[in-house]
Each structure stands twice: as C-alpha cells, then as structure tokens.
Amino acid sequence: MKHYFNPMSRGVTTDWMLREMDVPHEQIIVDIAAGDNKSAEYRKINPMQKLPALVDGNTIVTEVAGICAYLADKFPEKGFAPDIGTAARGSYFRYLFVTGNTLEPAFSLAALGIEHPNPGSAGWGDMPRVLDTIEALTPDDSWALGEKFTTADVVFGGLLDFSTVFNWFEASPKVTAYIERIRSRPAYRETHGAFIDS
Numbered sequence: 001m002k003h004y005f006n007p008m009s010r011g012v013t014t015d016w017m018l019r020e021m022d023v024p025h026e027q028i029i030v031d032i033a034a035g036d037n038k039s040a041e042y043r044k045i046n047p048m049q050k051l052p053a054l055v056d057g058n059t060i061v062t063e064v065a066g067i068c069a070y071l072a073d074k075f076p077e078k079g080f081a082p083d084i085g086t087a088a089r090g091s092y093f094r095y096l097f098v099t100g101n102t103l104e105p106a107f108s109l110a111a112l113g114i115e116h117p118n119p120g121s122a123g124w125g126d127m128p129r130v131l132d133t134i135e136a137l138t139p140d141d142s143w144a145l146g147e148k149f150t151t152a153d154v155v156f157g158g159l160l161d162f163s164t165v166f167n168w169f170e171a172s173p174k175v176t177a178y179i180e181r182i183r184s185r186p187a188y189r190e191t192h193g194a195f196i197d198s
Contacts, residue, residue, distance in 0.1 A: 001025040004045065004053040006032050011052030012191055013158040014067045019187040020154065021071060021078045065096045065155045072151040080151045088145055095144050095152035098133065099159045106130040107168040131169060134160065138175050149185070157182040161192075 003018060003025050005011030009032065018025055030036045030051055037049045046053045046062050054061045054070065061070045072081035082088035106124040109116065119126035137144070137156065144152040161179050164171050171179065182188055 002028055002055040004028045004030050006030050006051050009051040010064050013064045014052040016187055016191040017068045017154045019190055065100055068151045068155050092152050095156040099155050138178050
C-alpha cells in the first residue's frame with residue numbers, strides 16, 4: 001500500500017490511522033508547495049489534486065473517512081470497526097459521514113463569513129445545528145462507540161481536534177475533554193507534532 005500524504009494536509013489523519021493500526025505501508029510525501037499534487041502522475045491518482053490518497057494494488061481510495069473506513073475493513077482483526085450488520089455499524093457510519101458531509105462544509109463557510117440563504121435546504125444546515133450535533137455525538141467519557149477506540153474517533157475526533165486548532169468553533173468542556181483524550185494517544189502524538197502544543 002502507498003499512502004500519499006503531506007504533514008500539513010488532512011493526510012495527517014490517515015497517517016494517524018495507519019499508525020494506530022500498525023499497518024505496513026509506503027509513505028509518499030507529496031510536496032504541495034512545489035506543486036507535486038498538480039503533476040500529471042498524481043492527477044491520475046486523485047484528479048482533485050488533494051491529499052491524502054491511498055493506493056492498494058489497483059484500488060485507489062481518497063477522502064479521509066473513505067481511507068480510514070477502507071483500512072478498518074481491510075484489517076478487521078485490528079478491531080477498528082464494528083462488525084457488518086450490527087447496530088453499532090450504523091452509529092459508526094454516522095460518525096464517519098457527518099464529518100465531511102455536514103461539519104466541515106459548515107465550518108468552511110462560517111470561516112469565510114458566509115451564511116447559506118436557506119439553511120434548511122443545505123445538507124449541513126446552519127452553525128447552531130452543527131454545534132448541537134457535535135455536542136450530541138461527543139461521548140461523555142471513553143470513545144465514540146463505547147469503551148473501544150475506533151475509526152469513528154480518528155475521523156470525528158480528528159476533525160474536532162483540527163477544527164479547534166484553527167478556531168472554527170469554541171469547544172464545550174465535554175468536547176475539550178474528548179479532544180484531550182484523543183491527544184493523549186501515542187499514535188496521535190507521533191503524527192500531530194505541529195498540533196500538540198496548540
């Protein structure tokens with residue numbers, strides 16, 4: 001497997017996932033400043049010219065949640081995802097998909113000072129609803145799906161961590177405590193050096 005990544009991209013999350021799982025792979029750093037992500041070679045992997053990307057034989061996976069979910073399913077013995085067909089699997093998918101489909105679009109618009117004219121028609125709604133969703137989904141203690149740390153925590157917790165670093169929202173005490181638990185993990189500390197002291 002080849003992991004295309006840059007430490008100043010969202011690839012830091014998939015790097016973290018790979019280290020949490022202790023999965024052998026080849027790390028390929030793509031120099032964004034030099035424009036390597038715009039090369040013809042890389043555009044064949046990801047036409048969006050974004051990072052990260054994972055290449056596993058003939059399979060190409062992009063998007064943070066997609067890569068993390070793929071890894072969890074490829075290595076089920078690692079225990080990073082609930083079994084297919086279980087109720088927990090539904091909760092797991094909710095955590096994976098709410099991040100890219102709802103939270104990040106809302107945060108991105110808010111950071112630009114843009115409000116959707118009709119938030120009821122937008123998939124991400126508005127910031128009050130986004131903040132209510134974050135609060136509802138953040139575990140009071142332990143991890144997103146219970147006592148075991150999973151891919152849900154890498155994707156959902158990772159986005160909350162990233163969002164507080166860039167001041168996209170003000171975390172409640174419950175969210176702050178969850179992020180602190182995330183940041184205490186050795187694999188997080190290995191991959192998030194630039195974020196640890198922020």
